[in-house]
């Protein structure tokens with residue numbers, strides 16, 4: 001025995017040994033010499049300690065199970081722990097509880113760290129996805145800008161062989177449009193007819209001649225305005241354009257409007273009105289007032305071919321084009337007032 005070891009150290013060592021024995025089920029318990037009568041050991045442990053090697057265990061002391069988990073004792077009975085076992089058992093329970101609590105705390109801490117890491121990863125992934133989307137949108141916008149024509153001539157060159165819809169395989173001519181590249185007023189019809197398909201020019205048949213007369217009646221010439229159609233190729237037998245044909249051709253018209261930058265647009269007929277405004281409705285319900293087309297005033301009226309079929313449309317059409325002319329004059333007057341020194345004719 002090391003005489004330098006203090007009594008409290010010996011007590012602590014002994015208690016640890018007792019706990020260890022209890023926990024591990026050791027056959028013998030070693031006590032530092034001379035402390036058998038000093039330590040408050042449980043009765044059961046004192047008895048075990050006092051047994052001579054080779055002697056059978058007393059009935060009061062349960063023998064060690066032969067296998068882990070096997071608590072039966074050949075020739076003996078399982079006994080409840082005596083009062084002396086209560087203190088170490090309580091300490092053991094306490095220790096086990098503390099260990100379990102520590103493990104739970106550790107697990108909870110780990111789970112919290114995991115959760116925080118997952119949240120950080122999710123945020124990082126969302127940020128990365130957003131940045132990628134923005135990049136993609138910027139690239140698409142750049143690509144769009146790079147492919148946008150800078151003049152009507154360039155736009156014609158870009159699309160005159162278009163086969164984005166089936167009509168492109170049946171046409172004689174791609175009917176792009178005609179008139180003033182810087183027109184303030186743009187007329188948009190439905191689609192080329194037989195005459196237009198033959199000549200490659202819009203509104204050159206009977207309906208086109210009537211449109212020329214209408215324009216002249218409100219002091220416009222064809223060279224002052226710009227005339228085109230929703231579709232640039234003729235649908236067979238002059239049938240109505242299909243929605244998919246309108247969608248396919250939409251980019252060309254939009255580009256024309258972007259380049260010409262008209263102050264006023266006049267939609268001729270139901271198909272043109274519905275395609276431009278993106279809503280259903282009869283001419284009767286849409287005509288007689290201005291609508292908004294991406295910041296441009298848009299008026300709806302009957303198609304000249306409708307007037308050729310039904311004379312009743314002449315009067316409302318006349319009212320509509322007069323309204324158009326009046327609005328055009330107002331815009332010109334307003335521009336002149338905004339720019340001093342400009343003469344209004």
Ligand code: SF4
Pocket residue numbers: 159162163164165166167168169174231232233245248249
């Ligand atoms: S109608 Fe328009 S989209 Fe279809 S082929 Fe002709 S130009 Fe192209």
